[in-house]
Amino acid sequence: MNPWPMLIADLRAMRWTALLVMLLIAVAVAIGVSIGAQERALRQASARAADDLPLLIGAPGSQTQLVMTAAYLQIEAIPLIDGGLLNTLAADPRVAGVAPIAFGDIVRGWPVIGTTAPLVTAWGRLSPSEGRVFRAESEAVIGADVALPIGAEITPSHGVKAHGPVGTETKDEHARKHEGTVYTVVGRLPRRGTPWDRAILVPIETVWETHGLGNGHQIEDGPLGPPFDAKAVPGVPAIVVKPRGVADAYMLRSAFRQGGTMALFPAEVLVSIYRSIGDLRDVLLVVTALNNLVVLLAVLLVAVTLVGLRRRGYAMLRALRAPRSYVFLVIWLGVAILIAGGCVGGLALGWIAATLAAEWIAQVTGLHAVATPGWSKLRLVLILLLVGSALAVVPAWLAGRTPVSTALRES
Amino acid sequence: MPSDPGLRLANITVTVRGHGETLPILAIPALAIDAGTSIGLAGPSGSGKTTLLHVIAGLLRPDHGTVVWDGSEVSRLSEAARASWRRRVVGMVFQDFLLVPELSALDNVLLPCGFSGFSNRAQRAPAIALLAELGITAPRRRAAAMSRGEQQRAAIARALLFRPKLILADEPTASLDAMTATAMTDLLVAQATATGATLVVVSHDTRLLSRMDRVVHLDRGRLA
Ligand SMILES: Nc1ncnc2c1ncn2[C@@H]1O[C@H](COP(=O)(O)OP(=O)(O)OP(=O)(O)O)[C@@H](O)[C@H]1O
Ligand SMILES: [Mg+2]
Numbered sequence: 109m110n111p112w113p114m115l116i117a118d119l120r121a122m123r124w125t126a127l128l129v130m131l132l133i134a135v136a137v138a139i140g141v142s143i144g145a146q147e148r149a150l151r152q153a154s155a156r157a158a159d160d161l162p163l164l165i166g167a168p169g170s171q172t173q174l175v176m177t178a179a180y181l182q183i184e185a186i187p188l189i190d191g192g193l194l195n196t197l198a199a200d201p202r203v204a205g206v207a208p209i210a211f212g213d214i215v216r217g218w219p220v221i222g223t224t225a226p227l228v229t230a231w232g233r234l235s236p237s238e239g240r241v242f243r244a245e246s247e248a249v250i251g252a253d254v255a256l257p258i259g260a261e262i263t264p265s266h267g268v269k270a271h272g273p274v275g276t277e278t279k280d281e282h283a284r285k286h287e288g289t290v291y292t293v294v295g296r297l298p299r300r301g302t303p304w305d306r307a308i309l310v311p312i313e314t315v316w317e318t319h320g321l322g323n324g325h326q327i328e329d330g331p332l333g334p335p336f337d338a339k340a341v342p343g344v345p346a347i348v349v350k351p352r353g354v355a356d357a358y359m360l361r362s363a364f365r366q367g368g369t370m371a372l373f374p375a376e377v378l379v380s381i382y383r384s385i386g387d388l389r390d391v392l393l394v395v396t397a398l399n400n401l402v403v404l405l406a407v408l409l410v411a412v413t414l415v416g417l418r419r420r421g422y423a424m425l426r427a428l429r430a431p432r433s434y435v436f437l438v439i440w441l442g443v444a445i446l447i448a449g450g451c452v453g454g455l456a457l458g459w460i461a462a463t464l465a466a467e468w469i470a471q472v473t474g475l476h477a478v479a480t481p482g483w484s485k486l487r488l489v490l491i492l493l494l495v496g497s498a499l500a501v502v503p504a505w506l507a508g509r510t511p512v513s514t515a516l517r518e519s
Numbered sequence: 520m521p522s523d524p525g526l527r528l529a530n531i532t533v534t535v536r537g538h539g540e541t542l543p544i545l546a547i548p549a550l551a552i553d554a555g556t557s558i559g560l561a562g563p564s565g566s567g568k569t570t571l572l573h574v575i576a577g578l579l580r581p582d583h584g585t586v587v588w589d590g591s592e593v594s595r596l597s598e599a600a601r602a603s604w605r606r607r608v609v610g611m612v613f614q615d616f617l618l619v620p621e622l623s624a625l626d627n628v629l630l631p632c633g634f635s636g637f638s639n640r641a642q643r644a645p646a647i648a649l650l651a652e653l654g655i656t657a658p659r660r661r662a663a664a665m666s667r668g669e670q671q672r673a674a675i676a677r678a679l680l681f682r683p684k685l686i687l688a689d690e691p692t693a694s695l696d697a698m699t700a701t702a703m704t705d706l707l708v709a710q711a712t713a714t715g716a717t718l719v720v721v722s723h724d725t726r727l728l729s730r731m732d733r734v735v736h737l738d739r740g741r742l743a
Contacts, residue, residue, distance in 0.1 A: 110633035117621040424617040425634075427578055428677075429605040432598070434634040513570075513579035516617070 111438045114425065118442050122414055129410055130450040136403040137454020137492065140396040141485045142461040143389070160230040161374045163349040163357055165189065165197075168370045175377045178346045181219050181303045183211050188343030189369055191316075191324060191336060197349055198334040202356035205231050206334070208344040210315045213264035218254050220264045220308045222315030224333040228297070231350050239295030245314045245329060248291035251307045252299035260293045262308070264318070289318045316342040400492055404447075408499050411443045415503040422507045423515030436504045443500030444493075451489045458485075523590045524554035526575065526685070526717060531584035533570055533740075545570050545581070545740040554589070554684075557711060557718035559728040562737035568721040569614055571737065572687050575719060576609055577601035588685065606635050610683030612691045614721075616674040620663035624655055624673040627662055628680055637681060649676045652706065654699065667694040675703060679710055686711055688720045692727055704730055 119126055166174040167187035176182040197206040207227035213220040226232070228241050228249050239258045242249055250256055291310055299305055311332050313323040321342035351357035357373070364371035415422070422435050533545035545567045552558050560568050573579040575586060577593050586594040593604055605611075618627045628646045632639040650658045653672040655665075662670060671694045678686060688707065692700035704727045711718040720731060728734050736743040 110639060113622060113626050113630055113633060114619065117619045117626075120621040420617075421619060424613075424619075425630075426602065427576075427611070427613065427617065428631050429602055429609065430631070430634045431602050431606075511579070513573045516573075516578070516613075 109434050109437060111434065111441055114421075114438045115442055115445075118418060118421075118438065119445075121418070125410065125414065126446055129407055129446050130453060133403055133407065133447060133450020133492075133496075134453035134457050136399050137451050137489060138457035138461055140400060140488055141455060141458025142465065143392050143396060160227070160233070161348050163351055163360060163371060164374055165193070165347040165349060165364045165369050165371045166345060168368070171370070171372050171377050172381065174346060174370065174372065175374045177211075178209050178348065179303070179374055181211070181221070181307060183214075183219055185212075186345050188345055189347065191341035191344050193347060193369070194341065194344070195335050197347065200360075202352055202360055203349055204352045205350035207348050208312050209346040209348060210312055210344050213266055213315065213318065215262045215264050215308055218250075218306055218308050220248075220310055220315070222310055222312040224312055226350075227348060228309050230300075234297055234300075236295035237298040239293075241295055242309070242311055243294075243332070245311050245317070245323065245332070246291055247294045247311070249295040249297060249309045250293055251297055251305040251309070253305040254296075254308060256293050256308075258293050258296060262291050262293065263289055264291070264308075289314065312344070396488075400488075404492070404496055404499060407443070407447060407450075407496065408502060411439075411446075411500065411503040412506065415439055415507050419507065419510065419515055423510065423512050426508075426512045427516060432508045435508055439504035439507055440497070440500045443503060444497040447496035447500070448493060451493050455485075455489060523587070525556070525589070526550075526552040526554075526719075527585075527587040528575070529585050529587070531571075531574060531581045531586070533567075533574060533579065533581050543740055545574065547571070547584070547740075547742055550735070550742065552717055552719065554717050555711075555715045556733070557708065557720065557731045559731035559734035560719065560721045560737060561723065561728060561734055562743075566737040567740040568737055569689055570740075572611070572689050572719065572721060575685075576611055576687055577605055606631075608683060609685045609687060610678035610681065610716075611686075612671075612674050612678045612688040614689035614693075616670045618662040618670055618673060618677075621661065623659045623661055624650060624665065624669070624676075625658035627673055628658075628677045631677070631681070635681065642680060646676070646680055649680060653703070668696070668699060671695060672699075672703065675707070679707075682710070682714045682716070684714070684716050686716050686718045686720075688718070688722075690721055690723070692722065692724050697726075700724060701726065 161179055164174055164178055166178075167189045169187060173184065173186060177184055177186055191208070194206060194208055197203050205226045207224045208222065209227070210222035211219055225241050229235060236249060237252070239249070248262065256262065291308070291314070293308075297305075297309075313325065313332060317323045319342075322338055324336035324338050324341050326337050349360060351360050361371045361373065422439070425435050425438070426432065528547055528550040530549075531545060531547040532543060534541045534543050536542075560571065562568050570579065574581050574594075577586070577596070581594060584594070585592050588604070588608065593601060596604060618624075619630065622630065625643075625646055628650065629639055629642055631637070632642050647658055650656075650673065653676050655669055655672055655676070662673060665673065671691065675688070675691055678688065686707065691707065692703050695703060704724075707718065707720070708730055710716065718731070720727065722728055
């Protein structure tokens with residue numbers, strides 16, 4: 109059996125309707141496809157971002173804010189804690205590593221993060237892909253996404269979020285420049301897929317000094333990092349601690365939950381954020397499923413109407429000796445092609461949407477969420493295709509029901 | 520050879536239900552058409568000519584009576600079996616052509632290849648030749664763009680392509696000028712003679728009717 113000539117005639121006769129139907133399905137599928145892709149990719153990317161921050165200590169306040177600031181560098185003014193804690197922690201036997209996170213300055217949209225060497229190398233996990241870690245107060249290490257060459261000299265501005273190449277600074281940015289503070293880029297870190305890829309990492313000492321707080325040490329230009337032996341060590345927004353063991357982690361957390369500090373496991377906070385994202389996703393999935401169902405019903409209605417319009421043509425086929433199975437095949441294939449075309453178009457559309465969304469998210473948050481066309485999405489589309497072609501049986505069956513002679517007389 | 524070659528109609532009645540009453544539209548006690556002969560069906564409009572052709576073609580199951588072809592009762596077959604019988608035996612020219620407007624004349628003629636077991640490829644050249652013989656020299660034009668006369672000829676070509684044993688034609692020359700009508704009549708009769716087909720033609724065209732072996736008149740569903 110060769111249903112194609114008749115099928116082509118049908119599609120030609122109803123080309124605009126057919127196109128609209130495909131578009132309708134495509135949009136519905138695209139919505140379904142792009143929703144889940146983001147959520148999954150974000151979850152992975154954000155977990156990665158918190159990987160190197162086992163325990164966070166900050167001033168009491170919003171836990172979420174502290175995590176967002178430290179893990180995602182969503183720079184906000186948050187209260188400081190005593191910098192002297194760095195010394196206390198460095199001496200604590202339960203602590204394997206400790207580093208501050210201080211921010212507020214920006215170079216061309218890249219946040220300048222003041223810290224110490226252990227956090228730069230992610231507790232020794234990373235080594236610079238180019239150059240080396242900073243060794244002096246005037247040196248900086250940049251993340252993989254910072255578009256500066258090794259050897260570049262940069263001066264940070266206070267809290268100005270203008271973007272663009274170095275040398276195109278705005279007036280405002282110039283006005284807020286910390287004149288006299290110059291960093292030389294000495295190293296670049298490998299890509300981590302987190303907001304830290306956009307950060308410029310500098311010694312905490314220089315950040316303090318830039319803001320007129322001294323360098324935390326007794327002497328100028330001494331060795332970097334703890335112990336900070338100044339009479340009054342300046343404050344920091346957050347301290348990252350790498351505990352030696354699990355028990356140590358919990359002991360440290362409870363120890364620093366009181367006495368004017370807050371301690372938390374970022375992973376824990378993320379889990380609760382995920383939970384609410386997950387709830388949202390469940391709602392969205394239900395909405396998507398309903399959406400697809402409605403679209404399928406609409407398609408079915410359109411198909412039944414169109415088949416009604418072409419009834420005489422199908423009666424003609426049967427009058428021309430075509431078996432019912434042939435007419436059935438023509439109609440079923442027609443509807444199935446519309447649905448399949450819509451699904452393929454929807455996958456493409458959804459993929460484009462997901463890619464654009466991922467790019468936008470990377471721009472805004474620095475999270476590189478690579479949306480892979482997950483198997484579950486394909487399954488959704490396959491189900492849609494199966495259910496759709498199963499539903500296509502209805503108009504196909506209806507067309508075979510009127511007696512040929514009667515159908516021929518109706519015009 | 521079947522014991523009784525040809526077409527035998529017996530006790531045919533067809534009624535339609537409308538407004539709570541049943542109206543008889545066809546009542547034919549007996550009609551025999553021997554194999555290889557031709558018969559003209561004449562009669563005023565609404566007399567049941569098309570209905571009779573549909574009954575013969577198995578498109579319409581009569582309320583009573585039998586249609587027998589070559590000794591086997593077609594009217595008792597299931598719809599699928601009747602479609603299969605039509606596939607093997609019947610070529611039909613419909614009163615309103617029933618072409619697919621979006622397809623070319625050639626594709627319309629070849630359309631039944633899709634379900635008749637004939638190869639589209641093998642039938643292509645014969646189809647083009649047949650269309651040319653019928654005066655359609657641009658077989659790739661869409662049916663919708665053709666004149667009624669051309670459409671009628673394409674419909675005739677579609678009915679004749681597979682050399683059917685039973686040719687049913689419903690006013691095959693109605694849309695044609697006298698000269699073309701004569702040519703079509705010649706062609707119909709010539710093919711029927713050449714293939715030994717039985718020919719049943721509904722027509723008002725006296726010249727066509729005069730070429731038939733026999734002419735019967737229908738009036739209000741009855742043979743006059
Ligand atoms: N399904 C039907 N329902 C109601 N009436 C019908 C039906 N089929 C046929 N008729 C009626 O039966 C009569 C015969 O119709 P038919 O089409 O066979 O006439 P005809 O002789 O072919 O006429 P014409 O020369 O105009 O084509 C007409 O009055 C028609 O209205
Ligand atoms: Mg008629």
